[in-house]
Amino acid sequence: MRKCELRDLGRVGYAEAFELQRGLVDRRKRGEIPDQLLILEHPHVVTLGRNGSLANVLASPEVMARAGIEFHQTDRGGDVTYHGPGQVIGYPIFDLREWKRDVVAYVRAIEQAIIGALEEFGIPARREQGATGVWTDRGKVAAIGVHISRWVTSHGLALNLTTDLSYFRYIVPCGLTKPVTSMRELGCQASRGEVVGALARGFGREFGFDEILTSTEKAL
Amino acid sequence: MTDVVMPQMGESIVEGTLTKWLKKPGERVERDELLFEISTDKVDTEIPSPVAGVLAQVLVEEGQTVAINTVVGRIDEGGVAVAATPAPEPEAVSEPVPAPAPVVVETPAPAEESAGPISPLVRRMARDHSIDLRLVRGTGMGGRITKQDVEAHLAKAPAPREAGAKVRIEPMSVMRQRIAEHMLASKRTSAHVTTFHRVDMTRVVRLRARVKEDFQARHGFALTYLPFIARAAAEALRAYPLLNASIDGANIVYHNQIDIGVAVALEGGYGLIVPVIRNADEKNVVGLQRAIVDLATRARTKQLKPDEVQGGTFSITNFGSFGSLFATPVINQPQVAILGVGAVEKIPVVIEDDAIAIRSVCILGLSFDHRLIDGALADLFCQKVKAILETWSEDVL
Structure with a gap:
């Protein structure tokens, strides 16, 4: 029986969420807890992945600080991205040894979970060869960046629900000069709760969870 | 071990x-x-x-x-x-x-x-x-x-190195060898002449300044001057199709499609690739900018398909983005002309009534093959490009 605990945490600072993930990853590695799916939202923050290029951060640190945007270098895969209010962040802490030992399949499954969730709201979305993430006709609606240690995952996805897209002008998202969009821009009026529900169902399908327990607790 | x-x-x-x-x-x-x-x-x-x-x-x-x-x-x-x-x-x-x-x-x-x-x-x-x-x-x-x-x-070390040697020998990359062959072959083939025209970009600069934030937010990439130049060049190529032609022995080959190659400098200035925007005359500024950004990105990440760098009918090279004022570009064979774009900068210019005004100016350098194109035609082409840019009136990109 595959079990997952979904923690819907509301707004959490980037550094705090990072520490939270670290703690849960350690406990997951020791087998003390089942798979975790953290759902949250960050205040304005620009993060740069391990393989990212600072050239893709268009604004100077002073400009970003003035605009109230934090900046973090972090250990997920991928290039630069922006997180902020109106985004649904999903951080799965999964032990892939209990699913498939395949990092590409993992990323593809996350994409599929998001595509399935969008389908529930009538938004046609797809993958694009060579550009990880979830794409619509009007641009990229969800970004993915993952870190794996001993087959336990951290970091994850950012789905734009009502994100103020003008914040993306500070960066070249993922080093790709392609447009970014949101569910709201695509004409979807769904509430955050409805989207989180659809995402949970998407993850359940793709990762074969028999049970997803939802809570709002940060720690056990 | x-x-x-x-x-x-x-x-x-x-x-x-x-x-x-x-x-x-x-x-x-x-x-x-x-x-x-x-x-x-x-x-x-x-x-x-x-x-x-x-x-x-x-x-x-x-x-x-x-x-x-x-x-x-x-x-x-x-x-x-x-x-x-x-x-x-x-x-x-x-x-x-x-x-x-x-x-x-x-x-x-x-x-x-x-x-x-x-x-x-x-x-x-x-x-x-x-x-x-x-x-x-x-x-x-x-x-x-x-x-x-x-x-x-x-x-x-490909060659045994003497201690204290004054040189270091390194084989050229394949790309470098190809560029070297192309450049020399072009100089051997065409009778290169370059003509310069000064263009008042003030209208375009103002339009860009007005819309660039909205453009970036809406499309997710920045608006540069290059798509305006490409738009004007495509229009001028329609008017003067000989610049969109090539030479085959004693024949002139007129191309019915306007496929503009845009030179892309690779990381650190090591290498050059010229991906092609197909049917450039059928695209608006947004479409041209999107094509330029897409091709440049994929050129730098080595994801271009072979047919995307072949078959151009005219080329544009934007050395202005590296601060150059004007230069004499080498024609991309078998084409017969290439437009070089200098930096856009504000300078004092004498306008009507002998007044001095500050204008955003850019110098265009057109290298053409004098075997096929005479100076007068090349300058008519440049005047057309200049006129389109100086009287830019479309608010719609």
Whole structure:
């Protein structure tokens, strides 16, 4: 029986969420807890992945600080991205040894979970060869960046629900000069709760969870 | 010695990039302790060490991409850490390190030799290949030079290097050789002439300044001057189709499609590629900017398909983005003209009624093949481009 605990945490600072993930990853590695799916939202923050290029951060640190945007270098895969209010962040802490030992399949499954969730709201979305993430006709609606240690995952996805897209002008998202969009821009009026529900169902399908327990607790 | 390989992190994965060594050569690592990090697509993965020992050799440097199962490093299970790390646990040295075989010194050792004892094999290899061992980096225990180090040194240096040499010889990349051939062939083929026209870009500059934030937010990429130039050039090519032609023996080949190549400088100025915007005359400024950004991005990440860099009928090169005011570009064969775009900058100019005003100005340099195109036609073409840019009236991009 595959079990997952979904923690819907509301707004959490980037550094705090990072520490939270670290703690849960350690406990997951020791087998003390089942798979975790953290759902949250960050205040304005620009993060740069391990393989990212600072050239893709268009604004100077002073400009970003003035605009109230934090900046973090972090250990997920991928290039630069922006997180902020109106985004649904999903951080799965999964032990892939209990699913498939395949990092590409993992990323593809996350994409599929998001595509399935969008389908529930009538938004046609797809993958694009060579550009990880979830794409619509009007641009990229969800970004993915993952870190794996001993087959336990951290970091994850950012789905734009009502994100103020003008914040993306500070960066070249993922080093790709392609447009970014949101569910709201695509004409979807769904509430955050409805989207989180659809995402949970998407993850359940793709990762074969028999049970997803939802809570709002940060720690056990 | 245990080989550490690039692991296969999934069925469809054929290669990975080693992004970071978490241990230095000579440092001790425990079994299952994290040893290095790799990256595939959007996933960063930490890889633990398969055995306990000392990281003896690093064969793949940070940033290199290698096929799966490539040996990235070697761990000496009986090794003693030499780097400034906490003292190894006593049991780690229970297996004695084999003492180096007695060395019969046949040639006087170089005075500065400090890499520790040198094995007879390494000494013989060095003599056979006239290698100065002081130039070889030892990665063996205690910085000792191993057979592999000598082989690596030989592979690195294509010609034996004399100590104190004044030059360094390196083979050209394939791309560099191709560029060299193309440039020379073009100069041999065409009768190059370059004509310069000064264009008042003030209207375009104002329009761009007004819409650029909205443009970036809406499309996710920046608006530059280049799509305006390309738009104007495409229009002028329609008016003067001889500039969109090529020469085939004694025939003139008129191309019915306007396919504009845009020169893209690769990372660090090492290399150049000219991807092609098909049917450029049918695109608006947004479409042209999107095509330019897409092609440039994929050119820099080496994702262009072969047919995307072939079959252009005219080219534009934007040296202005590197601050150049004007230049004489080389024609991209078999085309007959190339438009070079200088930097847009504010200068004082004399306008009507002999007044002096500050205007945003850019100098266009058109190199054309005088075999086919006369100066008058080239200048008519440039005047057309200039007129379109100076009277830009479309609020719609």
